[in-house]
Amino acid sequence: GNNWAVGNRLYGAKYRSQILETIRKEAEHCDCLQSFFILHSMGGGTGSGIGSHVLELLKDEYPDVYRFTTALYPSADDDVITSPYNCVLALKELTENADCVLPIENQALLDICKKVSQGIKMKKETALSSGEGGIAKKEKPFDTMNNIVANLLLNLTSASRFEGSLNVDLNEISMNLVPFPRLHYLIPAISPLFASCDVALPPRRLDQAFSDTFSRDYQLIRADPKHSLYLACALMMRGRVDVSDIRRNIDRLQPSLHFVHWNRDGWKTGLCSVPPIGHPYSLLTLANNTCYRHTLGEIRDRFNKLYRRKAHLHHYSQVEGMEMDLFQSSYESLDCLIAEYKDLEGTAMGQPPLSPQDANSTTFTAPRPRMC
Amino acid sequence: SGGTGSGFGSVVVEHIKDEFPAAFILSVPVAPFRSGESPLQHYNSLLCLSWLQQYCDAVLLFQNDSVLHQTQQLCSKSSHTGTQQLRGQEHSYSIKDMNWLASRVLCNSFLPIWNAHERRPNRCCLEPWELVRSLCSSPLWKFITPFHTEVSRPTNTWEQAVTAASHLYGPQGNWKGLSEGASLSLVVIFRGKPSSIKLLIPKTSLFESKLKATYKAVSWNPFCVDFWLSYESQLMEKKTMTVLANSSAVTDYLLTVREKVLLKLKAKAYLHWYERHGCEIALFEEALESVQTIVEHYRSI
Numbered sequence: 023g024n025n026w027a028v029g030n031r032l033y034g035a036k037y038r039s040q041i042l043e044t045i046r047k048e049a050e051h052c053d054c055l056q057s058f059f060i061l062h063s064m065g066g067g068t069g070s071g072i073g074s075h076v077l078e079l080l081k082d083e084y085p086d087v088y089r090f091t092t093a094l095y096p097s098a099d100d101d102v103i104t105s106p107y108n109c110v111l112a113l114k115e116l117t118e119n120a121d122c123v124l125p126i127e128n129q130a131l132l133d134i135c136k137k138v139s140q141g142i143k144m145k146k147e148t149a150l151s152s153g154e155g156g157i158a159k160k161e162k163p164f165d166t167m168n169n170i171v172a173n174l175l176l177n178l179t180s181a182s183r184f185e186g187s188l189n190v191d192l193n194e195i196s197m198n199l200v201p202f203p204r205l206h207y208l209i210p211a212i213s214p215l216f217a218s219c220d221v222a223l224p225p226r227r228l229d230q231a232f233s234d235t236f237s238r239d240y241q242l243i244r245a246d247p248k249h250s251l252y253l254a255c256a257l258m259m260r261g262r263v264d265v266s267d268i269r270r271n272i273d274r275l276q277p278s279l280h281f282v283h284w285n286r287d288g289w290k291t292g293l294c295s296v297p298p299i300g301h302p303y304s305l306l307t308l309a310n311n312t313c314y315r316h317t318l319g320e321i322r323d324r325f326n327k328l329y330r331r332k333a334h335l336h337h338y339s340q341v342e343g344m345e346m347d348l349f350q351s352s353y354e355s356l357d358c359l360i361a362e363y364k365d366l367e368g369t370a371m372g373q374p375p376l377s378p379q380d381a382n383s384t385t386f387t388a389p390r391p392r393m394c
Numbered sequence: 395s396g397g398t399g400s401g402f403g404s405v406v407v408e409h410i411k412d413e414f415p416a417a418f419i420l421s422v423p424v425a426p427f428r429s430g431e432s433p434l435q436h437y438n439s440l441l442c443l444s445w446l447q448q449y450c451d452a453v454l455l456f457q458n459d460s461v462l463h464q465t466q467q468l469c470s471k472s473s474h475t476g477t478q479q480l481r482g483q484e485h486s487y488s489i490k491d492m493n494w495l496a497s498r499v500l501c502n503s504f505l506p507i508w509n510a511h512e513r514r515p516n517r518c519c520l521e522p523w524e525l526v527r528s529l530c531s532s533p534l535w536k537f538i539t540p541f542h543t544e545v546s547r548p549t550n551t552w553e554q555a556v557t558a559a560s561h562l563y564g565p566q567g568n569w570k571g572l573s574e575g576a577s578l579s580l581v582v583i584f585r586g587k588p589s590s591i592k593l594l595i596p597k598t599s600l601f602e603s604k605l606k607a608t609y610k611a612v613s614w615n616p617f618c619v620d621f622w623l624s625y626e627s628q629l630m631e632k633k634t635m636t637v638l639a640n641s642s643a644v645t646d647y648l649l650t651v652r653e654k655v656l657l658k659l660k661a662k663a664y665l666h667w668y669e670r671h672g673c674e675i676a677l678f679e680e681a682l683e684s685v686q687t688i689v690e691h692y693r694s695i
Binding site: 187188194197198199200201202203254263264265266267269270272273276282283284285287288289290291293 | 396427428429430431432433434462466485486487488489490492654657658660661662663664666667
């Protein structure tokens with residue numbers, strides 16, 4: 023009912039044992055349980071409410087299994103009026119209970135779909151369509167948008183499912199890209215987004231895929247990582263690509279990207295030999311980048327507009343088990359997260375190179391980034 | 395750079411040393427690309443290096459950057475096709491190609507030496523032991539830097555092979571680690587057909603002085619350069635030269651790792667992952683000191 027409290031507190035409590043039982047059955051089928059993937063939206067009640075409840079359940083019941091969340095953020099003109107509340111309440115849960123979050127914005131997906139359909143001949147079996155033709159002009163193209171997210175998940179897990187010279191397990195992604203426990207938001211970008219039948223591509227096309235994934239149009243949230251600070255970045259390649267191609271592109275792109283000074287070579291490279299269907303290769307980048315704080319800032323502003331006027335709060339206060347100070351604590355958690363990213367930007371970007379005295383000292387008294 | 399190789403490998407070496415204290419251990423680790431293969435590579439490499447220094451007798455260190463460079467040099471000149479693909483004007487090289495080069499170095503180093511005078515192996519397959527004895531006779535200096543080149547066409551000479559080494563390690567070469575340092579000892583392994591090896595024998599003293607200059611061999615070691623000449627068996631048809639040097643070229647890499655670890659430790663980045671499994675900051679501090687000691691020993695040559 024578009025109400026996070028109903029999803030999380032009411033239905034969460036009601037169906038807890040059923041949910042646990044279903045998960046347990048599936049988990050027992052696995053030879054080696056590596057991670058859970060949770061896909062949900064942040065704007066509605068079910069996705070954000072029950073989704074975040076399930077996350078908490080998994081943390082309690084399976085503390086050693088990694089929890090990956092693909093969270094769909096609502097656009098600014100979302101139908102659901104209470105989506106800012108649901109979003110902020112769920113975000114607190116994600117920050118505390120998830121190991122890794124891949125934020126995706128509906129608006130970014132829409133923009134990508136529009137960009138591809140305009141002026142580019144849509145071939146069959148592209149990354150966007152499932153072979154059923156172009157996008158209908160009047161209704162929202164959820165199928166094509168969903169396909170982008172599906173491709174994201176396929177590319178992410180391909181290194182664990184297929185052979186390759188540089189395999190990357192899911193836990194490696196989390197370990198390498200999350201330098202501080204709370205900053206585990208990885209911005210995804212995929213290239214290419216449309217098919218090309220030419221298999222033996224000259225190097226410019228491959229290099230173009232690398233350049234694309236760092237441009238703002240290919241990100242799955244509306245953000246520009248190139249003008250913000252990278253904490254770490256993963257490059258997951260699939261297909262007929264060699265290690266020297268990856269090295270060449272890293273060397274080429276490195277000067278134009280700002281990496282935090284203590285992780286200037288913070289690249290995680292993965293190479294899987296099996297390409298996706300319809301493409302000779304594909305690249306997925308996951309960037310732990312401070313530009314995410316702008317997305318968080320917009321969510322915070324939309325939340326404030328409603329919360330200041332106490333609009334719609336009675337829907338939440340009526341739900342049994344819902345504490346109203348959760349709004350305040352969720353808001354503070356969000357605020358803190360934004361500040362942590364901003365701190366890193368502020369201290370790290372202007373950092374001078376390490377002096378010889380510093381290089382020889384082995385005392386580590388600098389405080390960690392602010393932990394809220 | 396990963397956890398299995400560096401972490402588990404270190405534990406294996408430690409256990410082997412405990413079980414077989416009198417045996418010699420030669421470790422062959424591979425250092426990742428400096429431009430970044432994994433954000434955790436520096437932590438992992440540092441801890442691994444300190445373990446190897448403690449428990450191994452010799453460490454034959456391959457560095458991916460150097461291996462890729464040597465692969466590119468070799469493949470562009472020779473007829474070796476490997477698995478590289480043509481991308482526009484540039485060839486691209488795969489991990490398989492790099493592994494090919496590394497395996498050539500290891501084959502050259504460990505396969506029996508067929509003595510050029512007597513047509514049978516005369517060392518009874520003691521090559522690994524000979525390597526450790528020649529190169530790493532002191533526990534202060536355990537790191538071996540490999541270089542490999544091949545001369546494929548019949549018209550090419552051994553001189554070209556020796557010159558290739560100076561292109562990489564010489565004053566104008568890519569590898570800067572030797573610019574301020576020196577080398578303790580070299581083992582140079584030549585393998586080729588009997589006719590080409592015979593051509594080489596009178597030139598050994600000339601090559602010795604050339605390689606001494608390239609690698610800045612120390613003057614106080616009278617037996618600095620050890621030549622191993624081998625008639626080749628069916629394995630390699632070309633003339634190959636592998637130089638294994640115990641030299642301060644390794645300090646460049648060690649210092650880079652140390653510097654990057656210090657930066658990360660100051661920011662306390664990624665530490666929660668290590669603390670979760672029982673690695674406290676004290677372990678990193680010990681490893682840093684250990685690596686600094688290795689560097690100082692090499693600088694004192």
